[in-house]
Amino acid sequence: MTAKVRLYVEHPLGAGQSVPLTPPQAHYLFNVMRLGPGAEVLVFNGHDGEWAAAVEGGTKRGGTLGCVAQTKALQLPPDLWLMFAPIKKARTDFIVEKAAEMGAARIMPVITAFTNAERVRADRLRAHAIEAAEQCGGTVVPQVDEAQKMGAVLDHWPEGRRLMFCDEALVGSGAALLDAPRGPWAILIGPEGGFSPDERARLHALPFAHAVSLGPRILRADTAAVAALTLWQMALGDWRGFSGPATAPI
Numbered sequence: 001m002t003a004k005v006r007l008y009v010e011h012p013l014g015a016g017q018s019v020p021l022t023p024p025q026a027h028y029l030f031n032v033m034r035l036g037p038g039a040e041v042l043v044f045n046g047h048d049g050e051w052a053a054a055v056e057g058g059t060k061r062g063g064t065l066g067c068v069a070q071t072k073a074l075q076l077p078p079d080l081w082l083m084f085a086p087i088k089k090a091r092t093d094f095i096v097e098k099a100a101e102m103g104a105a106r107i108m109p110v111i112t113a114f115t116n117a118e119r120v121r122a123d124r125l126r127a128h129a130i131e132a133a134e135q136c137g138g139t140v141v142p143q144v145d146e147a148q149k150m151g152a153v154l155d156h157w158p159e160g161r162r163l164m165f166c167d168e169a170l171v172g173s174g175a176a177l178l179d180a181p182r183g184p185w186a187i188l189i190g191p192e193g194g195f196s197p198d199e200r201a202r203l204h205a206l207p208f209a210h211a212v213s214l215g216p217r218i219l220r221a222d223t224a225a226v227a228a229l230t231l232w233q234m235a236l237g238d239w240r241g242f243s244g245p246a247t248a249p250i
């Protein structure tokens with residue numbers, strides 16, 4: 001038996017609810033997967049959990065599903081943002097895909113002094129985030145922002161959010177995150193060229209920043225993003241049970 005098709009839809013889900021398919025979804029279900037009326041798929045919309053839905057009918061360009069029963073409650077990711085300096089296209093796509101799988105709530109490309117990337121297409125990145133959420137069983141698609149300057153994001157930093165500043169200059173020292181408080185956080189990963197001296201000085205001086213090392217080797221930015229998400233999820237996120245404050249350090 002093959003795994004059931006999972007689709008992200010922008011439509012309310014509930015018992016008896018009809019859900020229209022977009023042309024690409026109809027193409028995928030009816031031409032690629034060759035599903036017919038009555039076939040069951042799974043759908044989620046980021047609000048109503050996951051639902052089993054049956055194909056009601058369709059053509060090559062459209063169709064509808066009918067919701068049958070809820071199969072999963074909504075599982076919100078922890079309140080974690082991933083800020084990263086965009087790199088080459090395929091590696092940026094990788095970062096977005098992995099961030100969606102790893103449970104970031106918001107993905108923010110930020111332009112730093114040494115960022116050296118082609119134009120960031122947020123709509124393309126959103127499509128990657130949706131695909132990743134569909135295949136990993138998530139019930140939410142992370143928000144993907146347009147690229148913005150890192151300095152501007154720091155100028156308007158929200159009260160109460162902490163920043164896990166991954167500083168390559170700390171290579172080889174301890175990670176020092178395990179005893180940090182839970183709550184809203186953001187991870188910051190620099191570009192291939194690293195952070196400029198001015199940026200590093202500013203970041204270290206921010207009262208909400210926790211500078212961390214990701215071990216004894218310099219990682220590429222895409223590896224660093226996955227490593228940082230892992231470290232954060234393990235220390236402060238949903239790998240150690242959902243909701244409520246940590247009771248004891250690992």
Ligand code: SAH
Nearest residue numbers: 166167168189190193194213214218219224
């Ligand atoms: N060119 C830089 C490395 C940049 S690595 C140099 O040689 O120093 C890209 C980004 O990944 C960094 O800005 C940092 O955010 C993160 N990173 C990579 N390895 C790291 C490490 N060992 N500790 C902390 N952050 C790291």
